[in-house]
Amino acid sequence: MLPVLAVIGRPNVGKSTLVNRILGHREAVVEDTPGVTRDRVFYEANWAGRDFMLVDTGGWEDKVEGIAYRVAEQAELAIGLADAVMFVVDANVGITHTDEQLVKVLRRSQKPVLLVANKVDDQRGELEAAALWNLGLGEPHPVSALHGRGSGDVLDRILEIL
Numbered sequence: 001m002l003p004v005l006a007v008i009g010r011p012n013v014g015k016s017t018l019v020n021r022i023l024g025h026r027e028a029v030v031e032d033t034p035g036v037t038r039d040r041v042f043y044e045a046n047w048a049g050r051d052f053m054l055v056d057t058g059g060w061e062d063k064v065e066g067i068a069y070r071v072a073e074q075a076e077l078a079i080g081l082a083d084a085v086m087f088v089v090d091a092n093v094g095i096t097h098t099d100e101q102l103v104k105v106l107r108r109s110q111k112p113v114l115l116v117a118n119k120v121d122d123q124r125g126e127l128e129a130a131a132l133w134n135l136g137l138g139e140p141h142p143v144s145a146l147h148g149r150g151s152g153d154v155l156d157r158i159l160e161i162l
């Protein structure tokens with residue numbers, strides 16, 4: 001059995017884009033409209049000679065009412081079957097209520113967590129990324145899933161926690 005890494009985060013933070021970046025090709029569905037990814041999709045990934053499974057999450061409906069609850073519920077399922085979790089936050093938006101709900105789910109799970117600050121497309125974004133220390137999950141790792149900035153670093157960290 002390969003180690004399993006679940007990718008969680010609220011809709012539209014760039015989870016599927018990051019999954020594609022890690023896979024090295026477009027396989028996970030990326031959409032400008034939140035809620036397109038099916039509930040849980042498994043992919044086989046490889047980095048530095050190590051194989052692991054990636055679980056992309058999504059699939060909830062984007063109704064404003066109760067969205068935090070549904071995201072947390074989906075995340076809980078994915079975290080349950082994972083060995084480690086990559087928690088993706090949109091550094092440009094900053095910490096939202098849904099992110100805070102997810103932190104609670106992550107704490108309960110006691111699984112190793114890699115905090116990823118996505119959409120850091122340039123140097124200026126580093127400051128916003130640093131604000132994510134406030135989540136209390138340790139160091140935020142800045143990345144641009146879209147352009148690849150910082151993705152090698154994130155992959156190295158993944159291997160450390162898996």
Ligand code: GDP
Binds near residue numbers: 011015032121
């Ligand atoms: P998901 O709902 O979390 O899976 O998010 P998606 O991967 O579907 O991405 C949602 C939107 O954010 C799409 O329009 C992406 O192109 C955009 N996006 C994802 N990563 C980045 C990034 O690093 N920088 C910028 N500027 N946009 C991004």
Ligand code: MG
Binds near residue numbers: 029031056058
């Ligand atoms: Mg998605």
